[in-house]
Amino acid sequence: MKTISLKKVSAVAVASLGFGLLSVVPAQSASSAAVVGTASQAATVGTAVTTTVGSTIANTDTNPGTLSISVPAGSSVTMADRDGSATTATTAVLTSTATGFAFTASSGAVAITATPTSFSGTVTITPDVPGLYSVTFTAAGAGAGAASATAYIQAAGIAGTVGTSGLGTAAVGATTGGLAKFTYTTGSATSSGDIFRFTSSGVGAITAATGVAANGTSANNPTEISGVTGSWAGGATWTRSDAAQGTATITVSSTTAGTQTVTVNAISATTGAPTSTSTISITWGSAVAISAASTAYMAGAADTTATSTTNAIARTADKAAGTAIATVVISLIGSKGGVDARANTVRATMSGAGFVDVNGTVGSLSNSSQRTDANTEADDTRFVRVYADGTSGTGTLTVTLTDVDSGASLTLGTWTVTSTGAQASIAVAKTNYTIGKAGSTTGSASTTISAAGAALGATDTTTTGNAERYGAFVIVVKDSAGNPVNSSATPAVISSDTTVSSGGTCALDAGSATYGSSTNGVGYYNCSFATTSTAKSGGKATLTIRIADPDSTTGGYLTTTVAVTVGGSVSTEVLSFDKTSYAPGEAMNITRTATDSSGNPVFDGASAPAITFSKAVGGTAPGASFYVGGKKASTSSAGVASVFAPAISGAFTMQATSGNTAGSALTASSTVTDANAAANAALTTQIDALNAKIVALNALIAKIMKKLGVK
Numbered sequence: 286m287k288t289i290s291l292k293k294v295s296a297v298a299v300a301s302l303g304f305g306l307l308s309v310v311p312a313q314s315a316s317s318a319a320v321v322g323t324a325s326q327a328a329t330v331g332t333a334v335t336t337t338v339g340s341t342i343a344n345t346d347t348n349p350g351t352l353s354i355s356v357p358a359g360s361s362v363t364m365a366d367r368d369g370s371a372t373t374a375t376t377a378v379l380t381s382t383a384t385g386f387a388f389t390a391s392s393g394a395v396a397i398t399a400t401p402t403s404f405s406g407t408v409t410i411t412p413d414v415p416g417l418y419s420v421t422f423t424a425a426g427a428g429a430g431a432a433s434a435t436a437y438i439q440a441a442g443i444a445g446t447v448g449t450s451g452l453g454t455a456a457v458g459a460t461t462g463g464l465a466k467f468t469y470t471t472g473s474a475t476s477s478g479d480i481f482r483f484t485s486s487g488v489g490a491i492t493a494a495t496g497v498a499a500n501g502t503s504a505n506n507p508t509e510i511s512g513v514t515g516s517w518a519g520g521a522t523w524t525r526s527d528a529a530q531g532t533a534t535i536t537v538s539s540t541t542a543g544t545q546t547v548t549v550n551a552i553s554a555t556t557g558a559p560t561s562t563s564t565i566s567i568t569w570g571s572a573v574a575i576s577a578a579s580t581a582y583m584a585g586a587a588d589t590t591a592t593s594t595t596n597a598i599a600r601t602a603d604k605a606a607g608t609a610i611a612t613v614v615i616s617l618i619g620s621k622g623g624v625d626a627r628a629n630t631v632r633a634t635m636s637g638a639g640f641v642d643v644n645g646t647v648g649s650l651s652n653s654s655q656r657t658d659a660n661t662e663a664d665d666t667r668f669v670r671v672y673a674d675g676t677s678g679t680g681t682l683t684v685t686l687t688d689v690d691s692g693a694s695l696t697l698g699t700w701t702v703t704s705t706g707a708q709a710s711i712a713v714a715k716t717n718y719t720i721g722k723a724g725s726t727t728g729s730a731s732t733t734i735s736a737a738g739a740a741l742g743a744t745d746t747t748t749t750g751n752a753e754r755y756g757a758f759v760i761v762v763k764d765s766a767g768n769p770v771n772s773s774a775t776p777a778v779i780s781s782d783t784t785v786s787s788g789g790t791c792a793l794d795a796g797s798a799t800y801g802s803s804t805n806g807v808g809y810y811n812c813s814f815a816t817t818s819t820a821k822s823g824g825k826a827t828l829t830i831r832i833a834d835p836d837s838t839t840g841g842y843l844t845t846t847v848a849v850t851v852g853g854s855v856s857t858e859v860l861s862f863d864k865t866s867y868a869p870g871e872a873m874n875i876t877r878t879a880t881d882s883s884g885n886p887v888f889d890g891a892s893a894p895a896i897t898f899s900k901a902v903g904g905t906a907p908g909a910s911f912y913v914g915g916k917k918a919s920t921s922s923a924g925v926a927s928v929f930a931p932a933i934s935g936a937f938t939m940q941a942t943s944g945n946t947a948g949s950a951l952t953a954s955s956t957v958t959d960a961n962a963a964a965n966a967a968l969t970t971q972i973d974a975l976n977a978k979i980v981a982l983n984a985l986i987a988k989i990m991k992k993l994g995v996k
Contacts, residue, residue, distance in 0.1 A: 319424035321436040327472045330442030338422035339405035349404035350424045352393040357416025365390035368411035381406035412440030415470030441472030443563040457567045467565050470532045477528050478554030484520035489539030494521040496533040539569040573619040575688045581615045581697035589647045601807040604704040606675035607652040613669040624665035630687040632659040633669040638704045639680030640672040677706035705770035707835045711843045714761040720852040721816035722888035728757025728813035732795040756811030769808025772832045785826040789814035822883040824851040852888035853881030855944045860953040872926035875919035886915025893917040894941040903929030934959035
């Protein structure tokens with residue numbers, strides 16, 4: 286038994302189930318002894334049962350008494366929740382018709398604000414597990430009769446103890462190949478010699494049974510119905526050794542998924558008549574197993590979460606031993622769909638450069654010096670941390686999962702990580718813009734942009750006079766093995782002619798939109814260059830991009846170069862087709878060309894006008910954009926056409942409004958030639974010529990026949 290804590294619940298009135306009230310004594314008398322309506326009664330799990338409590342009240346008393354209850358182990362019944370349901374609509378165990386009655390469930394105190402001459406109340410509980418429930422009412426006041434009285438309620442019934450549903454239920458979930466147990470507690474009306482039989486139907490079988498007598502001894506055990514020791518196939522029979530309450534524990538098992546039902550029949554020792562008292566249902570499900578739905582994603586060295594996006598980014602770090610390179614975050618899912626928190630084995634193995642450490646708590650990971658490690662914590666989340674081992678190169682990490690029960694295994698993932706050495710080379714990875722505008726900065730040196738998206742024609746409408754969005758050029762630094770590596774210092778940009786360009790600026794790409802989409806911002810630098818305000822159109826300079834050479838003993842540099850020039854604003858623009866005639870629907874390459882007043886290509890980023898056509902064209906007509914290298918083509922950098930010739934044959938034009946000072950109209954013409962129409966015209970000409978010859982021949986024949994006198 287255990288005593289209920291009364292400080293966590295609130296009182297809610299419930300209706301009385303109709304027990305009679307106690308008699309009343311005169312108001313001037315002292316408080317009488319506490320009484321209860323039913324001293325001892327039997328009950329069944331899940332069925333409400335009531336008793337009454339009360340006392341007389343002296344005219345000076347405002348507190349007639351205090352209520353307390355005691356319930357069996359495992360019960361959820363409390364003073365404020367009479368059925369243990371723990372719902373929002375909990376109902377207190379005590380109700381009363383007394384005027385001004387108030388019951389405080391947290392303390393059990395009963396208060397009456399008026400002046401009645403007696404108090405009576407009804408206590409209602411619904412047993413949720415088998416066992417003994419006691420209700421005690423202690424009278425208050427100075428009267429000599431003030432005392433306590435207790436009503437005992439003995440609840441019989443069945444309760445599952447092992448399985449997903451837990452104690453106090455007649456429906457248990459269990460795993461095939463395992464065990465389940467339930468208890469059956471007799472009621473108070475049991476007589477010595479009464480027999481209880483436990484039989485099983487459906488899948489599974491009873492495999493063991495034990496019993497406990499009222500005095501707590503295990504001398505009163507069930508036996509095999511078959512009469513053969515250890516053979517429980519026919520069920521168990523339990524003959525009670527005394528009339529007091531006792532408890533039997535029945536063990537069942539099944540190797541087959543399905544439902545097992547165990548029925549309890551009571552056979553009276555007096556009449557011999559059987560009565561079905563209880564049933565319990567055990568649902569056997571297949572065992573949880575490892576599942577390919579489990580996930581393993583790689584993220585940054587200090588990350589504790591990972592996704593498919595972070596998993597797609599290559600991980601690179603300095604080769605210094607102990608440098609954290611990456612973390613693989615593993616979430617284990619069981620074959621039934623929920624998390625799998627069993628003690629499965631997660632194993633990480635590294636081949637090549639790198640060390641690993643596996644743990645269930647990311648905070649406990651530390652520097653490792655092992656090529657393989659395993660973790661068997663009972664946890665559905667595991668972490669694999671990857672460290673550099675002091676050598677440069679690539680390492681291949683493989684993570685596997687092994688089922689703790691079946692031994693089955695699967696591979697959660699394979700990743701490649703890179704440990705880099707010292708900087709050994711510098712090179713131009715991509716050139717986007719090389720013609721600057723006097724007094725402006727060309728390109729953008731930013732950590733949050735990427736050359737990967739710098740297709741010619743991309744615009745940035747937020748920067749007036751400088752339409753380039755990406756780095757003018759992108760620099761990559763590599764180690765001796767050719768792996769990208771961060772430079773010991775940001776590359777410097779030095780100009781060969783400071784009257785043309787003052788140099789430039791570089792910034793490490795942070796990897797938010799990485800160059801080549803897989804470097805995680807390692808080794809790639811977005812660079813811009815500045816053109817002096819006095820620079821003239823056609824001016825040239827060579828930009829030298831350099832970093833320190835770690836192998837040099839004289840302060841030497843590793844270098845690469847980019848040639849830049851100066852261009853002015855748009856002065857002359859020309860539209861041109863790539864062919865003088867097209868077949869209907871043929872791909873066209875439309876080129877807009879612009880030069881400044883000196884005849885040099887305009888600066889990169891100068892606006893290029895939109896184009897329209899005199900006939901409907903296929904695809905998309907070239908829209909407003911900007912010039913790079915003095916040109917803007919309608920095809921992509923990969924040569925993919927975006928506009929196609931009209932379907933109707935004949936001449937057509939394209940036109941645009943020039944961006945130069947005059948704002949003149951730009952035009953160019955071409956023709957669509959229908960090969961079938963030309964062939965038809967030639968055939969018609971040939972037929973006409975043949976007809977003419979036939980007419981001439983007929984005339985000659987007629988003339989000859991006339992001379993011959995032939996009529």
